[in-house]
Amino acid sequence: MSFAAPQFLLLLPIWVVLGWRFHRLELQRPLRLLLLLLLTLLLCDPQIVLKSGETDLWVLFDRSRSAQNLVDASESEWRTLLERSRPGENHRLHLLDYAAEVTPLGNAETAIYPGNRDQTRTDHALLETLARMDPDRHNRILLFTDGYSTEPLTGASAKLIDSAVTLDYRLVRAPESTDYQVADLSMPERVQLGEPFLVDVQIGGTVDGTVPLEIFRSELRLHEGTVTVKDGVGRFRFSDRINEPGGHRYRVAISPLEDAHVGNNSKERWIEVTAGPRLLLITGYRDDPIASVLRAQGFELTVVEDPPSLDPGALTGVKAVILNNVPAYELPGDFLGALPFYVSEQGGGLLMAGGPRSFGSGGYCESAVDPLLPVSMELKSEHRKLGVAMAIVMDRSGSMAMTTPDGHTKMQLANEGAARSVELLGAMDAVTVFAVDSQAHQIAPLLNVGTSRGELSDRIRRIESMGGGIFVYEGLEAAWKVLRTAPLGQRHVILFTDAADSEEPGDYAKLIEEMRANGATLSVIGMGTRGDPDAALLEDIAKRGEGRIFFTEVAGELPNLFAQETVTVARSSFVEDSTGAKTTGRWQELARRDADWLPEVDGYNLSYLREGDEAALVSTDTYTAPLVAFGRRGIGRTAAVSFPLGGDFSEKTRSWSQYGDFLQTLTRWLMGNEVPSGLGLRHRLDGSQWTLDLLYESDPWESRLSTSPPRVVLQSGYRDGRRHELTWQRLAPGHYSMTTSLEEGTPIRAALQIGGAALPIGPVVVSSGAEWRFKKERLAELRETARASGGGELTDLAKAWRGPTDPGFEPIFLPLAVAAFFLFLLEALITRSGWRPPSIDLATFAGRRQRSAPDLASVAPAIDSASVAPAPDGISPSPAASTPPAVGADTRKSRFRRAKKGL
Incomplete structure (x- = not known):
């Protein structure tokens, strides 16, 4: 323990003098004496040592692709210097590797970093290192890196300061060489259908020159030419407009003749073209009758007759997808794999219509769509x-x-x-x-x-x-x-x-x-x-x-x-014979009344109803197969119409008087609930760090979100189904936010789920080559973070072990003040109540100890007053010899009564 103001200890002799001089203060009483001591300690501001005098030095080696060779070349020398300059055995050296993940460095010099090298997550590495530290010891961090993180250093600075951990860094640099890169591709996140917008391409270079440039939208080449780089910067701007709703991918690529790092020569971004709620009809027919019927009912419809051209961006802004006699093998794998997340998490609808190339006959059994449908397609x-x-x-x-x-x-x-x-x-x-x-x-x-x-x-x-x-x-x-x-x-x-x-x-x-x-x-x-x-x-x-x-x-x-x-x-079958149909009454779960069903169909795909789903119409043959079935998957809805709605084997269906009403009712049910108003989403990508903001009106959303908070589910990739839920952080009334790190080149889609409805997000992708962007802003962030923590760039590794400026004392004023307060209350209580601890007559106690025989008064015979010799004349008896007058019982009772009355 130490004292921040030890001069107040001079009060102790003053208390002694005051107690000796003024007896009526009764400072010798134990509680008052203890209270004075506590007050004196409080004035001295006592502090205890929280940390030992030894230091833990945490060394992080940047193993990302951009710094790997530079760090490997000098790592052995750095480790030797740090070991030699270590002050003592009790000072510990911890070695960690990091890129996208943080791993302890193996003892062997040939140990290989096992993680992903395509990202430099310096912020994540610092936070994880802080979590590994022993809080009872002094800790320092030494970072060997090129300084170019792929994520902002937003979270580490405050944590370093709060933990009293100093960050030093040593920059590793490659010899200057000719390098060009696509520094930025800027455009709006979202535009309206047909709205013109600006695309801004920025090319960076270490030397001036002319660089070949190509710009693509999806697979369409929009521009092929050159851009001039002057003073390290070259720009190319153009305007574009898109008349097709959905998500569209832009990609910029350069191909310089001389280039040190080819990994930063391309970049891509997605833009969403909105056009209100709409349907996506993927059809195997020319002039599909479904399209004309639904458009006549007022639905916005996108018709795709070339399925191989689809990508997951086509699902952006779509409320329901209709697959009409399109085989699974004609659909791109990414699009097919994106449908489960679209339905179950983003709240989309899916309808599969029958035909010779649909259901099991179209190869959908065991595909990504199989578990979504309310029917099983594998023939018994x-x-x-x-x-x-x-x-x-x-x-x-x-x-x-x-x-x-x-x-x-x-x-x-x-x-x-x-x-x-x-x-x-x-x-x-x-x-x-x-x-x-x-x-x-x-x-x-x-x-x-x-x-x-x-x-x-x-x-x-x-x-x-x-x-x-x-x-x-x-x-x-x-x-x-x-x-x-x-x-x-x-x-x-x-x-x-x-x-x-x-x-x-x-x-x-x-x-x-x-x-x-x-x-x-x-x-x-x-x-x-x-x-x-x-x-x-x-x-x-x-x-x-x-x-x-x-x-x-x-x-x-x-x-x-x-x-x-x-x-x-x-194990699939399309029944080509006319078959009767009968209702089950379940259609009323979708509509207010049962439909006036067609009496028979020209043909249908044989399938079986899944447990937990419903069939509104079944066949009258020996199979009793579902002809119209529906169900829910997650927060989305799916349906299967096993008979053809167009093309061959659909003559009876298309002549059915309720054909249009049937399609309208089923489609509106598939489109699900509308998202309530008063909500807004905003997302941005900074390097590999993705931030999503939820903005909402305080009334009435504040009370609704407090009882049922929103969920954000994210899927990485289209086919592997990796999903995880993100955690919100409430920044202010009406504002939630969350941040996560994305993998390079892996597209993500997300869904904000509120009250059975969803706001879909994405696709969003971190361009390949983010590791080679070399943004100067990241280097400035590293310098500022180190400066704020009390560190900086370290050229002399012998100083890596320097002691902390703050020895790590913690004041204990509060617990002592609380103890003094309760001690004061106890002393006041005793003083007011007049309670005294039992007193001890020290003189009597000492006299009794000096005697070795029993008390004479207890063993000597009683002396009769008559046997006592009278005193000589002229001498009066001593006071000790006189006997006090006896007090009667009545007198004692009278005194007791007066005392009770307060007399």
């Missing part, structure tokens, strides 16, 4: 009429040995997909499997699935990549030789191959023509994209084989693609 075994002989031809070339992010190879995932196909086939089906490189290797002959399911799955899962390429013709020819003699009525080939490495197609056209002449079909699953070198070949193979073509860059989707194809071939 007892309803199947034909068996299938299937040949699976699998690419086992060298490219299949590549490892995916989840740790599996492409070959392993393809094997799992083929095994899944076997699991979905019925007991009447048969399968043969070939693995192909430069020749076809039969893994399993044509075996009955019912008796050999386990054996087939085991053989498939043991296929390994053996190198080389895939000879497509060899694989198809071997498969057809086996299927040609198969006794089953339906024969089908699934070809899995790399879209960038499919060699030796041979005379595939003649081979496929023979297969089709004998009733066999062929589908292709391509690993890659439609832009790969051999994609056109694979598309032609699938087209000639009258099957389906799938492309995917995500190897983890392969099992689902195999499952979709298998169900489409073997």
